Amino acid sequence: MNSPEFKLLDTMSGEVKPLETLEPNHLKFYSCGPTVYNYAHIGNFRTFLTADLIVRTAEAIGWKVSYVSNITDVGHLTEDSFVDSQGEDKMARALASKEGEHFHNVWELAEFYERAFIEDWQRLNLREPYVRPKATQHMREQILAANQLVSQKNAYETPSGVYFDVESFESYGKLSGNTQDKLREAVREVVLDENKHKQADFALWKKDDQHLMQWYSPYGWGFPGWHLECSVMARAYLGDTIDLHGGGEDLIFPHHECEIAQSESLTGKPFCSHWVHTRFLLVNGEKMSKSLGNYYTVRDLLAKGVDPLAIRYALMGGVFNKQYNFTDQGLRDAGRIIERFAEADRAADVASGADDSSSASLKEELEVLYQECLEAMLNNLNTSVALAKALEGQRIILRQGGKLNAKSGAIAKEFLNKINQLLGIVRPEYSLEISTSQSQAETDLDSALIERLIEDRKSAKKNKDFTLADSIRKQIEDMGVEVQDTPTGTIWKVKSGI
Numbered sequence: 001m002n003s004p005e006f007k008l009l010d011t012m013s014g015e016v017k018p019l020e021t022l023e024p025n026h027l028k029f030y031s032c033g034p035t036v037y038n039y040a041h042i043g044n045f046r047t048f049l050t051a052d053l054i055v056r057t058a059e060a061i062g063w064k065v066s067y068v069s070n071i072t073d074v075g076h077l078t079e080d081s082f083v084d085s086q087g088e089d090k091m092a093r094a095l096a097s098k099e100g101e102h103f104h105n106v107w108e109l110a111e112f113y114e115r116a117f118i119e120d121w122q123r124l125n126l127r128e129p130y131v132r133p134k135a136t137q138h139m140r141e142q143i144l145a146a147n148q149l150v151s152q153k154n155a156y157e158t159p160s161g162v163y164f165d166v167e168s169f170e171s172y173g174k175l176s177g178n179t180q181d182k183l184r185e186a187v188r189e190v191v192l193d194e195n196k197h198k199q200a201d202f203a204l205w206k207k208d209d210q211h212l213m214q215w216y217s218p219y220g221w222g223f224p225g226w227h228l229e230c231s232v233m234a235r236a237y238l239g240d241t242i243d244l245h246g247g248g249e250d251l252i253f254p255h256h257e258c259e260i261a262q263s264e265s266l267t268g269k270p271f272c273s274h275w276v277h278t279r280f281l282l283v284n285g286e287k288m289s290k291s292l293g294n295y296y297t298v299r300d301l302l303a304k305g306v307d308p309l310a311i312r313y314a315l316m317g318g319v320f321n322k323q324y325n326f327t328d329q330g331l332r333d334a335g336r337i338i339e340r341f342a343e344a345d346r347a348a349d350v351a352s353g354a355d356d357s358s359s360a361s362l363k364e365e366l367e368v369l370y371q372e373c374l375e376a377m378l379n380n381l382n383t384s385v386a387l388a389k390a391l392e393g394q395r396i397i398l399r400q401g402g403k404l405n406a407k408s409g410a411i412a413k414e415f416l417n418k419i420n421q422l423l424g425i426v427r428p429e430y431s432l433e434i435s436t437s438q439s440q441a442e443t444d445l446d447s448a449l450i451e452r453l454i455e456d457r458k459s460a461k462k463n464k465d466f467t468l469a470d471s472i473r474k475q476i477e478d479m480g481v482e483v484q485d486t487p488t489g490t491i492w493k494v495k496s497g498i
């Protein structure tokens with residue numbers, strides 16, 4: 001089967017080029033996951049969303065996707081932008097913080113934030129990877145890899161650890177442009193470690209018998225360098241050469257550059273054919289920061305009553321390889337659009353009656369829109385165009401409203417199903433127990449009273465007493481509840497605080 005081209009900007013060549021898979025129609029994709037020391041913010045989730053959209057788009061053209069996304073639970077240091085990370089272990093620092101007081105030990109903290117992360121992931125309709133490996137569960141492979149690199153003279157031991165010798169890998173710098181002659185510039189801020197041969201050499205193993213998470217190795221007690229886990233986990237699940245590797249733009253250097261040096265030295269083969277990096281997210285025009293009040297986690301937004309699919313929709317507004325400004329207004333608009341998708345979905349569900357021949361033209365219109373939507377995604381994940389096409393289809397369905405019959409209803413449903421498969425914006429794909437403060441707010445309200453008022457309003461409208469109907473509506477809204485009339489009846493929800 002000849003599948004269409006799937007074009008994506010490749011960081012290594014700087015070109016938008018077709019993804020080429022080693023095995024026909026089988027994409028082997030590794031995407032760097034989070035370090036589980038706190039809640040991930042929406043900027044992190046924009047990167048995970050890019051990975052999700054790649055998986056969905058590849059599946060939409062019939063590819064099989066072996067998708068691996070890891071959990072970093074050890075070895076990620078606070079100063080991770082240095083060529084050789086410095087500072088404290090992020091996990092250990094989190095345990096020593098105020099929030100850390102809730103946990104008995106660092107393992108419990110890791111487990112807690114991992115669970116929270118997966119919950120947020122699923123709320124945003126992100127596809128589960130086929131495996132979600134953890135660094136701490138791949139210690140043996142990391143120690144063996146460090147050993148092999150030492151015996152090949154790609155790495156050396158010092159009193160403080162085991163370091164990769166960047167001069168031993170000729171093409172170091174091919175991804176980031178931080179080649180050896182330019183490295184002086186890139187590493188000038190690095191704290192000098194007199195044990196290392198060169199400043200740019202990076203740790204494969206840190207010796208530390210005081211560390212909260214430590215393992216025994218031929219180099220004594222300690223823990224692995226952050227970059228090593230992704231090299232060994234990608235190889236363990238996907239083989240020596242992978243088709244695609246992704247992450248946030250901050251991972252290009254040093255993390256991914258170091259992964260290439262390690263992996264290619266270990267296997268003697270090319271590590272990865274295509275690299276994809278998601279640009280940073282701005283929130284309300286500025287870089288996210290706690291002091292500016294624009295630092296949002298998924299749960300911060302859920303607590304304000306935002307629909308998780310609205311967060312997803314809003315994050316998709318900009319193309320992944322451009323910086324994107326996420327705004328409160330954009331989020332409010334996304335919320336309204338998500339509601340209308342749900343409304344279109346309900347209208348398609350309840351449609352009945354004989355066909356009046358309108359279904360043939362509806363089918364054609366929606367098929368064209370779906371194809372255009374898919375083409376936009378195949379063209380470097382052009383989400384702005386893809387969403388516009390999906391929205392156009394949604395408007396067409398809603399315009400039909402009560403006129404949808406059994407046949408056209410089924411056509412509308414098929415379109416919405418396909419859009420949900422591709423973009424994940426029509427309805428949740430996971431059934432999750434609700435544990436957010438939004439649902440708490442809902443339970444705090446007297447649901448029975450609201451339902452009764454809605455019934456009263458309905459009979460007032462039926463009796464054409466619109467003044468009464470409006471005053472009941474106002475009464476409900478004063479309780480902090482939003483009321484919406486849809487083709488399938490009246491629905492209500494707690495008002496969004498955003």
Ligand SMILES: [Zn+2]
Pocket residue numbers: 032033230255
């Ligand atoms: Zn990684």
